Amino acid sequence: MHADALPQSSSRQPLVEGPRRWFLLALLISAVSASAGITVIYTMLVTLYRVFPGSASVGWTVTAYWLGAAVFAAICGRLGDLLGYRRVLLMVLAIATVGGIVSACAPNLAVLIAGCVMQSIASGITPLSMGLVRENLPARDIPSAVGLVTAAGMVSAGLIYICAGIVIDRYSWQGGFWLKVVLCVMTIAAVRLCVPKSSARPGTQIDFVRGLAFAPALCAILFAVQQIHTWGLRDPRTAGLLIGGAVILWFWARHQRSVADPLINIRLLAKRQVILANACMMCIAVGAMQLGQVFSLFLQQPAWTRAGFGLTATGAGLLMFTFNVTAMLASPWSGRVAARHAARPAALIGMSMLVVAWACLIPLHRSVVLFVPGAMLCSFGLAFAQTAVYNLIIEATPAQQTGEATGLLYVFFSCFFAVGAQAVFTLLQGASVSNGGASFPAAQSYVVVFGYVAGSALLGLFIAYALPKRRGPEHRPNVIEGAGLSGPARMQ
Template sequence: MQAEVLSQQAHRAQRVAEPPRGFTMAILLAAVAASSGITVIYTVLVTLYKAFPGSNSVSWTVTAYWLGSAVFAAVSGRLGDLLGYRRILLAVMSVAAAGAVVAACATDVGILVAGCVMQSIAAGITPLSIGLVRENLPPARVPAAVGLISAAGMVSAGLIYICAGVVVDHYSWQGGFWFKVALCVVAVAAVRVWAPPSPPNPGVRIDYIRGLAFAPALCAILFAVQEIRVWGLGDVRLWALIVGGMIVLGLWARHQLRARHPLINVRLLKMREVVLANACMAFLAAGAMQLGQVFSLLAQQPAGTHAGFGLSATAAGLLMFSINIVALVASPWSGRVAARYKARPAAMIGMLILALAWTSLIVLHRSLLLFVPGAVLCSFGLAFTSTALYNQIVETTPAHQTGEATGMLYVFFSCFFAVGAQAVFSLLRSATAGHSGASFPADSGYVSVFVYIACSSIAGLLIASLLPKRRTH
């Protein structure tokens, strides 16, 4: 066993010394495929309501995607650690492409939702890509590479929003999913050609059945959170799902702690650095990560409500792309800061920028000319912070647990993103303004959201300050 481990280390050292040509391009194309997952669904959502009139299940395309992503991110990362990052990455992107084909060929909502569940496996691309980067690049280059992955995801999301919109407008809603198939196929080809195979971890036997018990429990809790606004806080079904899910999660965690080779190594959560990084991600996801839905709504809301700019969908898409493009600067810069000073100061800088930017929007959101710089600063801080948190996990955990640890980080992101979305929706609906027979959030609703996100950023800043000042691994 020791000889096999030494052989793997020698093999990795040889690859790190000579990074393969085209490797960075393959990783970036994988990041583009990952960002296309939910972006394409968001793009075609309005058209789907028209294509399936009278159906109340269309919204499940988004709900099912987020439920699936919370599960697949952790499982894919762990399988990458055990069986090789390249092998699992190719499998994940292939299943995501197959899911897009199913959705494009769907004749009813049920098949469409099933296709979206398959596409949600794309959530595993990011942890697998980070594991592949750490496996093939020198340690000094890893933080910057993580920054590039984060930047590629944010910028390509803006481009995909525009491109998929053009395809949908000039072809059909199915065209959006075929566009995603093309992106996944290109990414699979690039990874197959330019990414070297990863050596599997030998001699590890996993109890997959009991290890996957967290999946239905997590889905039950997230589903309950999604249905809060429909059922209400006093509904028995809501608390039955939440309490039942928590009980199952507790039993599952106890089993995984006792298992010699757990599917999800919850022992990582005993590490103070990992817990703090996930706590930072929780506040980021529940707060600043809500940027997309808040800014898109504010941009397109009729100006007659005295709380919007009245932009068209195309203009709003271009605005969101312009806001997201600053990630090309923010993410690599965050990576360089982490490489030189560690991830802790990078996370603190990002959270501080977010707190200041969202606080400024309390006043600046009333003018488009002033709103845009504030929104750009919000996007800059978001990219800077998310890159720093992934680098914090890379700094803290051993190389053979990279996929698992970053996948767990994504699970925290998915869970608290759902919680934050409900909080933002409730705040926006706390005050409404009518226009042409429709109801929109009032100005005070947006102010409440900006205050809420600024406070969550301050909380994240305080937690980031508790991160260790020295590398633990």
């Protein structure tokens, strides 16, 4: 996030050196808890396929998480403004803790998915942490603190792949959820001890009921996508859910545009570059951002399926950590390209990398020696493209609206990530292999997924090419140079 997107510190006195360090430590621990939310679920996907053999609903552990994340991301920041960031952050962590316990003790898949929905409230940790940064630090320290917190999220996501893998391999899949519970409890203690109390600030009156109407509409669309394989595209139930969801979304967008204080400010989409940047993010969310669950599943899938390499959860976690570290190198490079030439060329480079990398996995996925470099390029291109999209938003948005614009981008990302997650799982169910009751995607299903992601990136490349060209130094100050990836851009 660019420094101009952040308002000046509040009227309260900034923290002095000693308490400031403990305050930042608490926020770093919070970033770890936020990263653990979905990362642990990715790590245990193969195990869940074994525990619930033949179930077509395992994919909803991911889809439900990201659907909940889209909803909670839209309201947590607003509630923080009204009730105080610290108070809402503690509430978020408490609910995420209960969600981890529910999933760990779940007697069936439905209860496990319900627990994942509760855990998805962890998506609100990032905006609340940014609010605490603005509230407690002097203006000159805000950009560096934002970069520190977001970088911690990226690194911790890779570390959690390893830790969750060790716990799952040596204990049980429930141990992954207990790991999340422990992290949330530690974070609650750190926030209570090291973060100053936030004063409640009465804000504008927001119609949360109608503002959240996009949630049931998106549920209808996601369910239709999941059932396409069973019902078929011509089934009236499929068409009814898709059309009904789209109509509700249209009325919701119309309502959000008409009210003075919308929950999600659709009016920010008036500029061509903002619209196209959000479209690029949609292409990334439905495709390349599915890297976490696709690669984690593929790396751990038993070798007898002739798809995957049969790694343990720990081994897969080590490789996923390597991919995350690779992604950290891409963000500064993308920022430098945007600073020198504007964000459009950076977006074109990032999207081109994604097209090439995912297309190359189609012939290279049979050899781990060839697959790993290809996967690293996928991760690198993803981070490069996402940083470019953030810079596209910042280029086209006035400083006083950058926070709203990037928040809207997060909501779009979360919604379309949920759509993409369900689409990928539907494609993976297209062909399967079974043995002893355990069922896994066949090799041809992975080929279809790799082609699907390459196609979505190609669409994003065409959209990026349609972006308006910007030249001259007047557009260069408002870009991120290697600030890292925040919220949805974080590799998980």
